[in-house]
Amino acid sequence: MPEVKPLYLPLPAKIEDIIVENSQVKTFVLSFTDQEYGRSFTFEPGQFMMLSVPHHGEAPISIASSPAQSGTLRLSVRRAGKLTTALLELEKGAVVGLRGPYGKAFAMREFGHKDLLFVAGGIGLAPLRSVIESCLTERERYGEITILFGSRTPSDLAFRQDIDNWRRQPGVRCLLTVDQGEPGWQENIGLVTTLFDEARISPAHTALVCGPPLMIRAVLAELSRRGLRDENIITTMERHMKCGVGVCRHCHLDDKLVCVDGPVFNLAQLRNMEVMELA
Template sequence: MIFDPSRYVAPGIGGPQGFKPIRKNIYLPVQAQVQEVCRENDLVKTFVFEFGDPLVNQEFTYEPGQFMMVSMPHCGEAPISFSSSPSRGGSFALTVRRAGRLTTAMHRLRPGDTIGVRGPYGRPFPMAELAGRNLLFVAGGIGLAPLRSVISFCLDNRADHGDITLLYGCRTPADICFADDLEHWRQAGVTCLCTVDEGDGSWPGRVGLVTELLPEVEVDAASWRALVCGPGVMIHFVVSRLLEMGFPRAHIYTTLERHMKCGVGICGHCFLEEKLICREGPVFSLNELDDTRNL
């Protein structure tokens, strides 16, 4: 199917319905300053940012599942999901895996350095729909980053949510992210089960695919909601297993990252299954997706 932007972008609107960008010009980034840098593993770091303008810091809001378009001079621009809870105002966190020119440059950032950001963009997780529900999170690798935003928000508003279970899989023990958060979440009452594809002599935990953890959790598929994030192949097999367990398609949510370019539904670069991922996603319920093999 040929991409027709007029089907998706209303006249005079350059971004998702109802979003509140930092600037009226949605293509013009603003500066955000690094406040903290946390090394998650050899390839992943979490950065905490604030805006230089205190008023912007005060008014800036976002929701779990949304993303920012991040840029640095001579390095290009890329979408990066929030990994912090929006209920902790005044700053925001982005977790970055070193992979290309921009992310390599970001890994050299120190407190006091600045980057360009625009946003927030994208459709978030439906937190109102998730309120009062038992939640099952399934994450692979750095896919835990956007789910960290949701889990932290749920714990900040603990009375609004039921039981919380996290199944987390990584390739090796060295690839695990947010080790301190995992321990904090356990202490806060979250059931956290972790596994790695390839163990080593120092790894005391489970070895195997994250899908192998699903039989170990007791969930009522009709009343729980599942949030899945990670590599496309992992999402496909996790979703298939959840459907076998009886989860309705409308009760499974996932995030898609499909080579987003503009972030606001103009360029069509992220067009997939007749959807603009940056504008209509990146969060989707499974009943909005035809085939998870294409993720």
């Protein structure tokens, strides 16, 4: 039986591959150097890892891969500060620290045989990618899948390999939009909510939303206006997390701790909290 690892001890993980998503985002494919532990490692879509780089600190990063992809773990990282800048400068073969997984996951069993709507902006597609890939692994268990993805410009559009793959899958629609177009761009220009009519959203959909707070606010309001039940509108809350296990309380959200009670919340839960996404 594999050894149970201490709660706060980062375990070494090797960078097996690096996917350049755009000028500010890279996806790191990682494997634990302890191969026995790596084979037994499990997680659920929506959970996150605490990632550390020696001498540069530690930060929570959403898991972007499917649990079915055993042996490796995908973490997508956007340049945002000292740690992420140092991480984006690493090359294949480098070793980082990982501990986790932490947080409440998406309730995948509740999505069975339902039509799913994914609405994401920027790096917000990363945690939803874990759910999408999990659904595609067991395609017969889920209804139609609609993915709406917004970016600032076409050059900033991340996860292009995934988008191309999803568009080839039966029963999957993937619509894109940008805030500002560029020469050659032939898809939508505007907020991600401008895709809702084309996506034919109905109250029967279950919606999963992730992105910048202002985008989440607009999307939650529009989905609610279109008749989706609060319990079927699900999002992830980005708050600064430090310990990942509810001890430091740095990520408190009213009486909730994002690292323990979240990061996944539905709209019914959010209505009982004071959050900027509903302001």
